[in-house]
Amino acid sequence: MKLVTDLPAETTPVSPATTSPDEVAGGTALEPLQSGELTPAERAVRRRNRQWFLVLAIPAVVLGVAALIASIIADQSVSSVSPIRIPAGYKAVSDGVFAYAVPSSWSTNDLYTDDVGDLDTSGSSGWIAEHVDARATPPVEGETPPKAFQAFGMGTPAAFQIGAAQSAGVEGAAVAFRYTITRPGGFRATAIDAWQSSSGAEIWLLVDASKDTTAQILGTFKA
Secondary structure (H helix, E strand, O other): OOOHHHOOOOOOOOOHHHOOOOOEEOOEEOOOOOOOOOOHHHHHHHHHHHHHHHHHHHHHHHHHHHHHHHHHHHHHOOOOOOOOOOOOOEEEEEOOOOEEEEEOOOEEOHHHOOOOOEEEEEEOOEEEEEEEEEOOOOOOOOOOOOHHHHOOOOOOOOOOEEOOOEEOOOEOOOEEEEEEEEEOOOEEEEEEEEEEOOOOEEEEEEEEEOHHHHHHHHOOOEO
């Protein structure tokens, strides 16, 4: 066995600074990397960076949406939003951001009302329910209604079908669409998806009433 001192004088150790992992692997020279190609080590670093980005970004998005919702709820206590008009035999309902008129005999239904954006007002002649949320961009045609729609007016949550979108003019809303919601068995109701640009508030409204009552309610709807 030769000692290090027995190596030929002309033999020079390979300098780490001039040899990359891509040039030498197990003593065998590799093909040079193509332009723009990443090494395995660089790809691993990129994956870790993306993972850290998601870890940091997702909570930030959640907190941002929560802050918007909290702001909307806080505004409800000071806002004086009123319906466009209040027909005879009707009364005003306002969540602080949106407002409309309902038959005077209707009242808040605590079964479908909570403190996170759901409000249900009902009576013997029908009901109207809403879900308010916050978003930074306006809705587009064909978006999925909130899960609360499966429960409104139902003893047990049930699936529903949503019809084609139609443009709906809602005073004070930057964007608004109208839909028909149906369920097997003959259930048929009218839904409105409206968004207010100034607050970022979005409301999904669901009305189950006669054609005339529905028209009266939606004719008073204001953002």
